Amino acid sequence: MAENDPTHAVAQALAAAWQGGQTTSAQPWALADAAAAYAAQDALAQAMGWFPPGPARHWKSGGPNRQAVLTHAPLPPAGVRCSPASYADMLFHTIGIEAEIALRLGQAVSPAQAAALTPETAGMFVDAMAVSIEIVDSRWAEGGAAPALLRLADLQSHGALVLGEWLPYVARDWAAQRCVARIGQHEPVVRTGTHPLADPVWLLHTWLQHATRQGATVAAGTVVTTGSWVGMLPAQRGDKVEVEFDGVGSAAVQL
Template identity: 60%
Template sequence: MTDLAAALASAWREHRAIASAAWTDSVGDAAQAYAVQDRVAQALGWFGSAAPGHWKSGGPSRDAVLTHAPLPPAGVRASPASFAGMHFNAPGIESEVALRLCEPVTPERAATLTPETAAALIDAMTVSIEIVDSRWKDPAQATALLRLADQQSHGALVLGAWVPYAARDWAAQVCETRIGGSAPELRRGTHPMGDPAWLLPVWLRHVTQGGATVPSGTVVTTGSWVGVLPVHEGDTVVVEFPGIGRAEARL
């Protein structure tokens, strides 16, 4: 794990991608992948002694094992955001809704949460655009554990204006994504878990499992409504969730 963390930290630092084949057997389970995440963050000095302020969490369905990653603060920007001059290896984008905690969450509190009770911990939501990127040259060939070790293929995050959180008819919620001059991608009710807040108990139990308390104001982005859409340098991406807001990013 030490060698893998060093290789990924170098790839982040030097803005390059590395071949995954040599590392296929270097991560045996999710616990080891999360340990690599932590070592990469420490090597790059992302958080210092502070708790991560932004996370990604999600999965393909409620029946799947959800995955999580803390996000480097330098890549988190308010909409409209420009990433001109920031290097990405092979970026894509995900259209998401992010949620913000209104109070600290201890391990004891996290252990008691259900999807129904966890929503009370959220005071605000916003439209988010995750720029997905990989330190693997061949991300489609990299194992799921290698992608997890690589901060779950995170590149950067854009956050729109915050609005008060309220339960919505998520099955009827529209998501509109526009990339450059292409026709808009329209989705309705396509959040993989049906409700972005559903994952909160799983995510909070993950973050607190070492005994840490998650601070008030911590933000989690909750999974893509559109899968991963390809983007290129110079593209402008606009994502809108009617009734919630919009976010804009230029690569």
């Protein structure tokens, strides 16, 4: 990747922001398409030294509905913690909270296996599920107002991920699934059946095809968090965040 390539420049700007614990303006930058944004993700991860060779072990994936193009991002391992978690040692800028279900692969998935998957068959690779809390943050000073491709390059505005206790995966009536999110002293946010794709498993085939696109196998134990049931809720330093999914479990984090 040439140093004057826009993808390289975006990755370097983001790496400097990550390393300096600061934000940077998105205004000087532009990316041509999603392929360029994913290339910037890869270059950023390489600059930061986040991952060994091969696909990352933690991911986020999702989209606003089944008709939309789903997006994916690998997650830096230092920000992935088990509930109850504390992030007093990490710097965030503008904090958003998403209440999610994470899924874990029970076996490795090769590129050939991923290519053959459908929404109906991808669930056979999942062995466990857990409540997860994603902390949303941005290295762009414009935050959510930055261009979509630049947000995608910035790990789809990822800050950190909290994982609750794992339990065996079983198909559920997700349309009846109740979720409660509590943030600080605010009134609890209660939602039922509000996963944007109706079923968290629905995105697995698309995510696995993306994760194996460079020819590497995704390892057993790899985790993907699958989209928010409550949209993105504002939070601030000092808040305690608790998320509970009836029949699945809970997770908590101190910001």
